[in-house]
Amino acid sequence: MNGGALLQGALSGLAAGGVYAVFAVTLTLMSRLVRVVNFAQAATGMFAAFVAVWFASKLGLPVWLATIAGILVGALLSALIGWIAATWLSDADLSTRSAMTVGPFLLLMSLSYILFGNKPQPFAPIFNGPAFTISGVVVSWVTVITVTLAVIVAVAAALVLRKTTIGTKLRALSDRPTTAELIGISSKPLAIGVWAVTGAVSAITILIIAPTQSNDAVTLSMLIIPAAAAALLGGFKRLDLAVVGGLLLGLINGMVAQINELALVRNFVPLIFIVILLLWSQRKEVWDAAR
């Protein structure tokens, strides 16, 4: 183990970190705007990506067309879950709405076993190979693209929320749902829209990284755990901290992977991250969040 290996590890971890960050941003957005921690987020992306692969390999669609079709499937699936939440759980609290998403999580993973088997999928890489090298350390295109994607999604979300009419309506709905509805903002289409957009983003993210890592249904769906850990850094409220949390977790994971003595600990990194953050964020909270 040396410094170079650690740096290489950290940078390769950054690719995963970018993915965590994108998902953390979508999780944060949903928690803020539609009051849900969507456990099926990564599973939705996984399922959509598998459908895209199926379109390309079984139906012989060109890769770009299959990709677009996959993204649409992701948006539709997510919108469907959102429609369920908006129709039957419109007044429910965050916990109940989040509990509901455990159902689609289980359903999508099992359905993907049935439709696509439990083997890793033959993804045609969209982006591949090294982008550039810094002082002997290779940075791959996937790293560049996932990190950029995370930043773009976060910045775009922040801009949309602050500068556009839809953003204002969304914020109004999340802050004062009843007041917003009384002044004529209809919540349901907007809420389902948020679900659809995050579903599409999840599909895009999975399509980008799936070719470069173990891409079975479980591994991809379980990306929700590091993503939730990253979102926790921002308390499911702040987009910038969600991005930072994702990248940080990726870096730590990448470095730990280089140290053989810590091989068994590696899988516990997100859990430890979560536990530390929870203990820290709750050190003062006494009766605020409690009913």
Place this chain on the structure above:
Amino acid sequence: MLLANRRLRTVLPLVIAILGIGIGWALSVGLSGYVVYLAISMVTATISLLGLGIVTGSAGIIALCQLTFSAIGAWVVTFLNKNEAPGGFIVWLVAGALVAALAGVLLGLPALRLRGVNLAVVTLGAAAAVDVLLVQTQFPGQQDGLSVERPGLFSSDREYFFFAVIVLVVCIYLVFLLQRSRVGSSWKAVAFSERGTAAVGQSVRLAKLSAFAMSAALGGVSGGLLAGQVGIPYASSFTPLMSIAFYILAVMSGTYLIDMAIFGGVLWVLVPELLKRWGVPQDWGFVIFGLLGIQAITGGSNLGEVIRGGFRKSAKKRRAAQAETASNDVGTTALDVFAVPEAAEPIPADAAPVLEVRSLGVQFGALKANDDVSLQVRPRSIMGLIGPNGAGKSTFVDAVSGFLPQHTGTVLLDGEDITRLSPVARARKGLRRTFQQDRVPPQLSVEAYVRFVARKRLDHDELADALAFLGCPPPEEQLANVDVGTRRLIEVAAAVLSGPRVLILDEPAAGLSHEEHLQFGHRLTRIPSRFDTAIVVIEHDLDLVRSVCTELTVLDFGKVLAQGPTREVLDDPAVVAAYMGDAEITQ
């Protein structure tokens, strides 16, 4: 008759337990070998679901690693088996349960103060991490093909099934006793309202941790049994996906109900088995569970409650018919059995105040919600706390009962400084309060709730009379079937029966009609002289205030506007102006 009733209540569960073991023995002899093996799986699943039911009693708490606890139980059993630890299988099983319980407490700690979603994230993270770890390291003895040694008397599959049934019955009986106890009530209460739980003197932390520990321990037992069943357990029996499916199964069937846990265990084995017979891929089982889970959570109910709801309706009809035949006239003597002897003695004229608040202040940002509020409550008096909306009445109650630790000033109960104490400690010292919002856990029966709040032994029939006197439904009624206004009355009745030194009621009669309101006030006046309790009541109905309260404190914009005997205060022009607006005076 009464004695027989009480005996029945303790003996009947035991009889059912022995009957259950008998049925288990009959099945172990009668079933075919293949079905017996499946039935062992059903038993292990049931024990695990029973544990999960404890924490997921309400859908708000999401626990996604029940099979991780099972894996821990299985790991401990295989480890002790490999090292030929003394005591044999039964001791190993208990050890596995204890280690799993410890893991449950450790996982529960970070999610202790916030509800639901954080626990979901922690448990899912643990499920995934432990799963990968198990795949890498495997169970002890797995590589050498070392099979777990079953207990001597139960070595064949049939005998082992009988053993599993005995373990199941023991677990069920234990859970049954716990659920009927105050601990069990605290689990249901904390799932509904943490503030409500703390306000009755039950530690929220203890309630949650004991629930996590019990839930994980049952998971550990289930895993240990599974290790004995298969001999060599594999990580594939404890995947995160299966934990998630378990959660869904627990929520949709409502496995905090014991019969539903058994039903869930049957489903867990039956659905894949049927799919196999029909030649359908087994993964469809989880797709079905997923759909049913969504249905259950969006519907806000579960199978167990739906079935019970049907039974309760007919039981209620029967009770209503009985009530009509027996005249239901309860006098004020109903409360006398709970009266404390000291309450009969006269109060000396110079008696020290039972509750004293000195210059209490609460600030939210720039807003002074309470500013230099002082008051003294004499023993056995009823003080009215009135004031317009937003005057800071509820903030005052929150501060005095300990929910706003940042407040300034001093609170003395019986001359003792309780300013730094937690809400739980204050409640135990005899300062009780009720809430303006509904904080009565709907999953409890009226009787279980009152016992939980009162924190002392109460006789069933005397309790029924006291409830009737205070205008509450009978003890057998489920709180879920009671309207919100009546729930608030039950809250008050339960707090009264706890015999507090001071009882603060925050708009206790808000859900009642004007007549019921006055009747409630009339009954309230009977309480201090029987329980040696002083009452502070927040109330908007001035008729009630006039007839019930001996003294008044008026708050306006967080400050004390007037204080003194009721009549004087109500005639004070400043009070009239604050309450009715200035227009009233100019007229």
